[in-house]
Amino acid sequence: MTRTLIHGGLVITASDEVHADVLIEDGRIAALAAPGVLTADRTIDATGKYVIPGGVDAHTHMELPFGGTFASDTFETGTRAAAWGGTTTIIDFAVQSVGHGLREGLDAWHAKAEGNCAIDYGFHMIVSDVNEDTLKEMDLLVEEGVTSFKQFMAYPGVFYSDDGQILRAMQRSADNGGLIMMHAENGIAIDVLVEQALARGETDPRYHGEVRKALLEAEATHRAIRLAQVAGAPLYVVHVSAMEAVAELARARDEGLPVFGETCPQYLFLSTDNLAEPDFEGAKYVCSTPLRPREHQAKLWQGLRTNDLQVVSTDHCPFCFTGQKDLGRGDFSKIPNGLPGVENRMDLLHQAVVDGHISRRRWIEIACATPARMFGLYPKKGTIAPGADADVVIYDPHAEQVLSAETHHMNVDYSAYEGRRVTGRVETVLSRGVPVVTEREYTGHAGHGVFTPRSTCQYLN
Ligand SMILES: NC(=O)NCCC(=O)O
Numbered sequence: 001m002t003r004t005l006i007h008g009g010l011v012i013t014a015s016d017e018v019h020a021d022v023l024i025e026d027g028r029i030a031a032l033a034a035p036g037v038l039t040a041d042r043t044i045d046a047t048g049k050y051v052i053p054g055g056v057d058a059h060t061h062m063e064l065p066f067g068g069t070f071a072s073d074t075f076e077t078g079t080r081a082a083a084w085g086g087t088t089t090i091i092d093f094a095v096q097s098v099g100h101g102l103r104e105g106l107d108a109w110h111a112k113a114e115g116n117c118a119i120d121y122g123f124h125m126i127v128s129d130v131n132e133d134t135l136k137e138m139d140l141l142v143e144e145g146v147t148s149f150k151q152f153m154a155y156p157g158v159f160y161s162d163d164g165q166i167l168r169a170m171q172r173s174a175d176n177g178g179l180i181m182m183h184a185e186n187g188i189a190i191d192v193l194v195e196q197a198l199a200r201g202e203t204d205p206r207y208h209g210e211v212r213k214a215l216l217e218a219e220a221t222h223r224a225i226r227l228a229q230v231a232g233a234p235l236y237v238v239h240v241s242a243m244e245a246v247a248e249l250a251r252a253r254d255e256g257l258p259v260f261g262e263t264c265p266q267y268l269f270l271s272t273d274n275l276a277e278p279d280f281e282g283a284k285y286v287c288s289t290p291l292r293p294r295e296h297q298a299k300l301w302q303g304l305r306t307n308d309l310q311v312v313s314t315d316h317c318p319f320c321f322t323g324q325k326d327l328g329r330g331d332f333s334k335i336p337n338g339l340p341g342v343e344n345r346m347d348l349l350h351q352a353v354v355d356g357h358i359s360r361r362r363w364i365e366i367a368c369a370t371p372a373r374m375f376g377l378y379p380k381k382g383t384i385a386p387g388a389d390a391d392v393v394i395y396d397p398h399a400e401q402v403l404s405a406e407t408h409h410m411n412v413d414y415s416a417y418e419g420r421r422v423t424g425r426v427e428t429v430l431s432r433g434v435p436v437v438t439e440r441e442y443t444g445h446a447g448h449g450v451f452t453p454r455s456t457c458q459y460l461n
Pocket residue numbers: 061183239286287288289315317337338339
């Protein structure tokens with residue numbers, strides 16, 4: 001059995017910062033000790049670097065079918081890019097199509113991922129068709145480690161569930177321990193505004209942001225919270241972008257309700273200014289919920305500091321500018337929704353540390369530990385502690401880099417952060433003790449990553 005020692009770094013977890021050596025044996029963390037005490041067969045020098053848990057990105061969409069095309073990262077390319085960016089676990093979304101079962105959808109996603117992933121992965125299940133069979137299948141999925149279910153108040157005719165369907169799924173999750181994840185936007189009202197905008201000739205990407213109003217995100221967030229309260233179920237609201245939605249979450253949490261919120265780097269770093277870029281460039285920034293005016297960013301950072309928002313995931317859902325985002329030239333509603341970002345999250349959040357928005361430990365908490373706890377992976381994932389999987393990143397906090405499509409590894413022809421300078425860079429990444437990135441060289445392989453069943457939410461107590 002090979003023993004690997006990571007020597008001389010500053011180990012940062014959600015709760016501690018300590019200069020320690022980290023011993024890895026058999027794919028797990030075996031011990032932490034004062035520098036110089038332990039020996040091993042192989043030593044990785046982390047002097048002057050951070051030693052952090054691998055990132056847990058709880059919201060990705062590899063190969064998602066959407067708007068007549070597919071998200072451009074496969075499980076192979078997307079998980080490789082994730083590893084490059086210091087993420088060692090993703091939780092992707094399997095999709096139930098209307099008229100089909102959860103099992104069928106989950107099997108299809110297993111087939112896409114199995115043998116192709118560079119890092120470990122789990123699945124949430126998108127529930128698009130709530131009926132008696134679906135509700136029974138939810139119980140079975142929880143038992144096999146797919147313990148969270150996404151519902152959509154948006155996208156009528158595609159993923160949309162009405163309030164009755166949502167309430168039924170929430171009631172079921174209150175019984176079986178599953179966690180409902182909500183895409184909270186009033187899709188019925190948005191569709192009216194889309195139709196009216198197009199009738200006025202408002203076809204540019206920026207109108208995507210105008211019709212998907214903050215108030216309609218806040219209204220849906222409020223409704224989801226109250227439905228969950230009636231059902232006696234916890235709730236996790238995905239990709240929160242509007243400050244009015246943060247306020248709804250904060251109010252509910254002040255009332256003591258078990259409601260949680262996730263935001264994404266695009267809402268923290270980008271804005272409607274990007275959506276308004278000329279020559280259809282704004283299409284690169286079309287996602288839902290949409291980017292908001294800049295003043296929302298401060299409220300999102302505040303929510304992350306006060307723990308009214310608990311998690312930052314990417315909602316990685318890339319579509320190439322040429323050939324995919326193009327589908328919406330002349331009609332913004334046909335632009336496939338989603339942004340690339342799985343490779344950028346850890347770096348952008350480190351930049352937030354440098355900029356003073358969050359502390360180093362909060363960086364690890366929102367990007368590693370809490371997503372692991374929220375979705376039943378802790379302490380296997382999300383921390384550096386004896387017994388945990390040796391998913392470890394050696395992070396150089398002083399390296400400077402410029403984010404660009406020229407240098408990124410995601411399978412998409414643009415970067416949402418093109419030209420942005422960030423301080424900090426991933427140097428080496430271990431997944432269960434195996435080096436997948438070694439001093440900025442890719443050393444991983446497709447098939448190393450395995451499906452990781454999850455327990456139910458561990459963030460409730
Ligand atoms: N977010 C987005 O625009 N695309 C991915 C699907 C979803 O999360 O709603």
